[in-house]
Amino acid sequence: MAQKTVLVLGCGPNIGSSTVGTFRKSGYRVVSASRSCDGEASDDSTMALKCDLAQPKSVEYLFKTVREEWGEPSVVVYNGCAYYPTKPEESFNIPTENFEQQLAINTTSAFVAMREAANSFARLDGSKTLIFTGTMANEGGVPGWLTLCVGKAAGAYMIDLAENVYREQDARFHCVDERTSEGKPMFEGLGGQAHADVFLDLAERKVDLPWQVTFVSGKGYVEFPHELIL
Numbered sequence: 001m002a003q004k005t006v007l008v009l010g011c012g013p014n015i016g017s018s019t020v021g022t023f024r025k026s027g028y029r030v031v032s033a034s035r036s037c038d039g040e041a042s043d044d045s046t047m048a049l050k051c052d053l054a055q056p057k058s059v060e061y062l063f064k065t066v067r068e069e070w071g072e073p074s075v076v077v078y079n080g081c082a083y084y085p086t087k088p089e090e091s092f093n094i095p096t097e098n099f100e101q102q103l104a105i106n107t108t109s110a111f112v113a114m115r116e117a118a119n120s121f122a123r124l125d126g127s128k129t130l131i132f133t134g135t136m137a138n139e140g141g142v143p144g145w146l147t148l149c150v151g152k153a154a155g156a157y158m159i160d161l162a163e164n165v166y167r168e169q170d171a172r173f174h175c176v177d178e179r180t181s182e183g184k185p186m187f188e189g190l191g192g193q194a195h196a197d198v199f200l201d202l203a204e205r206k207v208d209l210p211w212q213v214t215f216v217s218g219k220g221y222v223e224f225p226h227e228l229i230l
């Protein structure tokens with residue numbers, strides 16, 4: 001059987017690096033992409049490609065490169081994000097160009113990644129998975145984090161829709177959102193390896209979960225009430 005490829009967009013030292021290591025150990029070829037990736041292949045199962053999610057065309061180019069090198073990816077992780085924190089009462093005091101740039105990273109490039117992933121998945125047999133690293137923004141958001149919450153809420157909407165549209169083709173779309181044991185957002189201590197373990201379980205169909213995967217490190221999937229808990 002051909003070796004499967006996972007593509008991690010927005011791959012840094014925590015969630016990204018853990019995801020790369022976890023999928024490598026499970027036999028996947030891994031492509032990591034971020035602004036600081038150098039374009040070098042470190043071995044025949046690992047590539048690190050430069051990509052700026054503020055430029056949606058960069059995501060199209062990334063998929064083109066991966067297809068030319070290794071064929072269609074069967075797992076895509078969209079992990080990059082941008083934020084412009086303000087005081088809650090200054091939520092709208094954000095220059096238009098900053099709002100647009102962050103929307104490109106949090107939403108537009110996520111849209112392009114979902115569209116390109118759906119195109120890749122249509123050409124592959126077997127299970128296919130796209131994971132969007134979520135936050136609880138789609139439950140109501142956190143005051144003072146407008147650009148992140150707008151983008152993540154839009155991303156969650158697209159994931160919910162894609163999960164309905166593509167599920168019968170064994171293509172699953174999930175928004176994975178780590179919470180504290182009380183169901184609150186992770187303001188600190190985000191679990192890189194805990195995310196990677198959930199991502200692999202979803203990709204390998206070891207669990208069958210809804211589009212919105214809220215999880216607690218050490219416990220796994222936990223369904224919380226759909227209301228803002230801060």
Ligand SMILES: NC(=O)c1ccc[n+]([C@@H]2O[C@H](COP(=O)([O-])OP(=O)(O)OC[C@H]3O[C@@H](n4cnc5c(N)ncnc54)[C@H](OP(=O)(O)O)[C@@H]3O)[C@@H](O)[C@H]2O)c1
Pocket residue numbers: 009010011012013014015016017033034035036037051052053054078079080081082105133134135136177178179184185186187190192
């Ligand atoms: N569940 C929660 O409550 C919660 C809390 C906090 C964060 N999160 C989510 O967790 C994710 C990040 O986790 P992490 O920090 O552990 O991940 P990470 O893999 O350690 O880092 C993410 C990487 O994304 C890359 N990135 C940022 N902007 C980019 C851009 N414009 N183009 C390309 N790459 C870009 C950065 O690398 P370069 O600088 O090299 O580009 C960064 O190192 C985000 O999706 C965030 O929303 C969730």
